[in-house]
Structure formats: C-alpha cells, structure tokens
Amino acid sequence: MIFKPLINGFSQFSNQIFLNDPEHSYTYAQLSDEIRVQLEWLAANDVPRQAVIFMSGDFSFAGIALFLALYQNGHIIALNTAENPAEIQNKQAAANPEFVIDIDTRQILPCVCAQAPENLMIGELKKQGHAGLILFSSGTTGTPKAMLHDLDRLVGEFSEKRSRRLDIFLFLLFDHIGGINTLLNILSIGGTATIAASKTPDTVARLIEKHRITVLPTSPTFLNLMLINEVFDTCNLSSLRMITYGTEPMPESLLLKLRERLPRVKFLQTFGTSETGIITTSSLSSDSLYMRFQEGSSEHKVVDGELWLRSATQVMGYLNHSMDSFTDDGWFKTGDLVEVNADGYLKILGRSKEIINVGGEKVYPAEVESVLLRHPQVRDCKAYGEANGLTGQFVAAHIVLDSDYGDSTATVLRDIRQFARRLMDAYKVPVRLKSVEAIQYSTRFKKLLID
Template identity: 50%
Template sequence: MSWLVENFKKFGSKIAIIHNDEKYTYKDLYNKINEFLNEIKKEIKIGEVVAILGDYSFENIALLLALHLNKNIIVPITSTKGNEIKERLKEANCDKVIRIDNRKLIIDNLNYKDKHQFIKTLQKKKHSGLILFSSGSTGKPKAMIHDFDNLVNYYKGKKEKNINMLIFLMFDHIGGLNTLLNILSIGATAIIPKNRNADEVCKLIEKYKIRVLPASPTFLNLILISKSYEKYDLSSLKMITYGTEPMPETLLKRLKQTFPKVRFLQTFGTSETGIANTYSKSSDSTFMKIDDPDIEYKIVNGELWLRSKTQVLGYLNAPMDSFTEDGWFKTGDLVEITDDGYIRIIGRSKEIINVGGEKVLPQEVETIILEIPEVIDCIVYGERNPITGQTVVADVVIKDGIDKKEAKRKIRKHCIKKLDNYKVPTKINFLEEINIGNRFKKIRRKDA
C-alpha cells in the first residue's frame, strides 16, 4: 500500500474532493480506491499500460491511485477528439483503456503489443509509471514517461493543512497533477470546477472560500477582462500561483492592483523535470528563485537547464536531443539573472523573431503594448518578410468603443518611444479575442 493512500485513513472524515457540489471525504476516497483496485485486478495485470479517458472527477482520481497501487503505467487523456485519442493510445503502447460511465468502470482491451524499453524498465522494477504528452504547440506532441512511484514520493513528509485549493490545470498536465498530489499529501480539499471559465472559477472561490488559486497568466487576464472578480466575493483568496508561460510585468501590476491583499507566487516546472519549489522576489516581481533540493539548475548561453530527481525516463516517440549525456534538460526558456541570484523568464528560444539578424523576444514587445490603458490583451509573433527575413506583428484586443485608427497610432507611438526600431510592430491587427489553447496558454502564430 502506498504511504499516500495510507494517509487517507488518518485524514478520515476531512473533505478531500468537491466536484459538481458533491463532497467526498478521504474515507470515501480510500474506499473507492480499494473498490476499483479489487475490480481492476481481475482484468489488468501488474505493469500493463492503461489509459484513463476523462478529466478530473472523484472516480478518475480514485482510479488513478488504484492503478498506481496496481503498479500500472498510467496514461491520462483528457482530449475528446477521436483521432487524437487513438494516436495517443498508440504512441503510449497501451494495453487497456478505461472510461467511467455512470460511475462504473468500462475496460477495453487494445492490441498495442510492442513496448518501448522505458516501459520495460518500469515493468522490471515493478514501479507504476505515468505517460504525459506535450501540448504539441511546436510540432507533434511528445510522449514522455515518468516513474510515478518516484513522483508520488516527492510529496512525502509534507505537513498536514486545512485549506481549500482549486485544481485548474488539466488531469493530463504535470502542473495539474502536481496540484492534486500536493493537496492529497497534506490532507487539504481539492475543488474541481465544472468548466474552466472565469465566471465559474470566481463563483467557486466565493462559495467554498478557496484560499489558493493556481492558474496561468492568460487565464488570470481573462478574469480581469471578464470582470468576474467584481461579481463575487474573492476575499478568501490568500495566494495566486502562476506558471506555464511568462507573466508580462504589466499584467502582474494590473493583477496586484485588483487583488492588493493576495500574495502572487511564480511557479516553474516542465513536463520533463516536474515542478520545482520556487519563491518570488516579491508579489509584484517576475523574478524568482528555484529553491529545491531535488532540482539543480544552471544557465547556459542565456538558456535555463534543469536536472531533477523526478525527471522523465525519456520520450517514447522522439529523440532525446533536449537532454545532455549527463542528464541536463535544456528547457528552451531564455532567462536573465540578477546579481543576487534571482532569475526571470523572458521568452522561449523557439519564439525569437529574427529581424535582419536582430533578435526580438515577443514577450518584451507584449509588455510594452500592455502598458497602454486602451489595450486589454495582445500577442506578438513573426511573419516572413522578403527584405529582413521576418517582421514583428501584433494581434491586439482593445476596449469597447475605442477607435482603431487612434489605437493603432497610440500603439505605434508608444512602441517607438520604448523599443528599438526593429522591435516595433510593422503590422497591428485588431481582434475580438486572443486565441488560447485548452491549457490556457496563448497560441502564438508561427511564421507563415
């Protein structure tokens, strides 16, 4: 029996999960895990690769932990697209796929018999595993395999707390699973939203007096844009953590003005290395320190490299080009560092715009544009240019009633004042909203 699940007996009648207004205690969760474990043992062998279809629910969380106890290699899949599900089942070499219908397990057999060496390694050790997929924003999603026993043990020994936390990131995202395991390891309460829109999240914060909100900068901006924070009492919030993408300084200032009593903490991690313990220089600073005994970091040519005790065994469907021979993961995140050791993420190496040999970081331009009061949101990217190779383009959302010609003039004037000429957008498009992915990160258009 896992120490994590054993702890649930100690937590007993404390509320573990709230979903669709139903409350489930740790005793309920413990019993459901054992019920599922007894059921899956009849059909699923130790070491088999098993996919779970669906997002967070009381049953899916219990199933995840039952498969952990059965030493299976688990593949959470939240997608509802048939082709995408089929592709992920194949890439992960799945033996079984489970979905929950009317709170009952439906188990289907698959025929993907070939197994990657990393899967065989976990099977030989009799460890549970976890296969996650990258977002695929820069190409085909990578299937990466973790030792799930190792990941779970990262949370061992944490102090018990009575706190309500919202689970925001997805069931198949390292950040979401980090939040879940952290909550369960300390005996806290996980609040699962019915859907991830600003109004629903703010409503849950008021209803359940949620104290910690983990989110992305893009989603936090949606809360500001929608003004949902004005409709609900969010005074219970003590901390907002943000990650998955760089936070524009201008947006952080707006958030701090809106929530002056809330502490803002920048989190950092990757699907490959897990989530690091961090602390921000201050609530209104985008500088942070990685302070984690299980994670090493260094900066090589302005890029952040990580090496952790919880990092992946490797990729199932891609070469290990991002890793050095001695285990360092090249994150692709570009950073700057202060004399006292704080770092700030300033962009992604793959998103740099090359204007006639000069390098432009989209986030730098976005931060300047967001300083303009009439601008609600924006995203910057490169487009091909026959003379300079690439040119800077900005998609911008402005407040209702603002004249577009006047807004364009203000944006250009402000950018010319604050930026080098080659960084100033040569094209400004006005949109109703910025395109975001299901992981609440902006989708940056690629050079066409």
C-alpha cells in the same frame, strides 16, 4: 491489502473534505472507499497488475480514485484529456497500451493498438515494482512525445509534507505535470481540492467565493481573462491568499494590474517541464518576474542564455523520441531563455523557438505584449513575428480592443503604435497591428502561436 504510504495516509484525514465538485463534496474516507471500489472493478474486468493503461478524462472524484487505484496496482498510466480522435490515436500509438479506460463512460476495453514489443524502460519499472506515468507533449498535429516517469518516485517527493488545511483550486489539467503536482500536493497534506465543470472566469471566481478557496494555480492568460471579465468586481475573492502562475511568460504590466486588484494576495511564479517535473521556486516579490529555484532535488545552470535543469524527478526517457534534448550527464535543455540578476534570481524571457529576429536583434513577445497591455484601450494581445525579406522578420500583434473606444479602429491602432514607440526601441514596435475579437488559447489556457 497493504496500501502504499500516500493512500494509507488518508486515514489521518478521514473526516476532512477532499474534493468539492459541481454537485457533491467528498471526504478522504469516501476517497479511500472509492479506491477500493475501483480496485475491485479492475479485478472484475481481468486487468492484470502493472499493465499499461490509457486513461481518458479530466479530474473527477471517480477519475482521481481510479488513478490512485492504478498507482496502487503498479500500472503504467498514460493520461489523456484530449477529445480529438486523431490526437488520441497518435497518443495511443506512442504509449502502446494494453487497455483503454474512459473515466466518464466507465468503459474499459483491450487496446488493439498494443502490438509493439514492450519498451525496455517500462520493463525496468515493472521489475522494480513501481508504477509509471506517461505524459504527452502538447499539440494536436503530428506524433506527440511520450514521456515516461517513475510515478512512485514522483509521489515520493511529497512524503515529507506536513498536513495543512489548504483549499486549492484544481485548475490545471489531469494530463499536465502541473495538474499532477497540484493533486499530489493536496493529497499529501490533507488539503481540499475544488474542480469546475467549465473553466470560465465567472465559474472559477464563483467557486472561489463559494468554497473560500485560498490557492489558485493558473496561467497568465486565464488571469487576464479574469480581469477582462471583471470578476474581481462581481465576486468576493477575499479568501485567496496565493495565486501561482506559470506555463507561459507573465507580461510585467499584467502582473502589476493583478497586484493592484489583489493587494493582499501573494503571487508566486512556478516553473517546471513535463521532462523534469515541477521545480520548487520562490519569487523575489509578488510584483517581480524574478524567481529563484530552491535547493533540494533539482539543480540548474544557464548555458548561452538557455536554462538547463536536472532533477530527481525527471523522466526515465521518451518512449518514441530521441533524447537529444538531454545531455549525456542528464541535463535537460529547456528551450527557455532567461536573464540572471546579481543575486542569482532568474527571469524567464521566452521560448527560444518564439523569439522574433529583426535584423539580428532579438525581440521577446512577452516584452512587446507587456507594453501593449499598458495602453488603456488594449484588453488583450499576442505578439508574433512575420517574415520580411530585408530584416528576416518584423514584429506584428493581434489586439483585443476595449469595447467602448470612441474613435475608429484605425485611429486607435495608430495611437497604440505611437504609444509603443515611446516605450520601446523602434525594432520592437509592431509594424502590423490587427484588431481581433479574442486571442486564441489552448485548453491549457496558453496563448496559441500565430502562424
């Protein structure tokens, strides 16, 4: 069998460690062997090449090998890490798969949901002999958007990568564009990936220490959880050379705290969307929230304060939704509001749908959270808007207080509000503060919106 260039390239890394999981380490030679095993398993189960496959499960050695086997066979792969039955049903209805594969149970079943005619874009991929990737918008209610990528084109973006001995934590989920980007980067350079059975701050920190991990791609929410759980004091993280963060705005005060704890680590803000793929960025500095998109296979512009992107790796289209977020000439309206400095660097202010409108004034939750996190008694927080008959909305926030504060909760919250008044315009100061045990976040470690 003639393997695709990505898989064929594993031969040059044969004896290098590809993956550390909680129980074993696997070389690239073992990965190549496992891909052949998965190809034989697919053939034994009469799965035709190029069939649409709904694949459930997060990163694992067998799961990655199966993904690559499906890629080799030109399959259209719909990835899913959700466990909620209603969410899975909605995703399957959108993807219209022919087979469903569960990585953990190693089950492969014909899908009774495959009743609709084949999508024209999927038909076009098959004509070209290209594999496809279906990603879904996040959310557990309603019908998610199903986005179709040309997987061969995504993989092709990594074809010019030079080999590098990097140890990278595979933190983001399998069905997240950032997780796929991290995996393809590791595979193309012959790097080493590490995965965790559970993504708690302590578990992740101990694996960084054990495997001498150099790169941690994660979210601001998880980095703050690492601070709260004091893992920088209990674990040796001196191997870390870079932390990349994205998926949500980074509060500036949190970035400065992290820089203070990890002065030798480079912090790089990343950016991407499921629709456009991950865009190559460079931060102004490790303690700055300004970043620049590097020239290459993408372009951007700012229209009325909103970031628009166009890239070589963007989706072919939605399988179940209109393309109204794209212009006729291919620009994707990200919904992210940005500020541009004199040198052309961008700062992400927040999502347009999350802006709090106080009497016509825009308030960005990340700005409020950054100020609140500077208070010594605030461990975590989430700012949001509440309806108000006079001003439209007012600012409110949930606060996680430090466990050893001495005064009453009401006294501490009053002090936090006074603290905020000294640092922000009056309309940005939270009118209502609520003490909570913890801020709720998703499986992608993004703070959940508060209704």
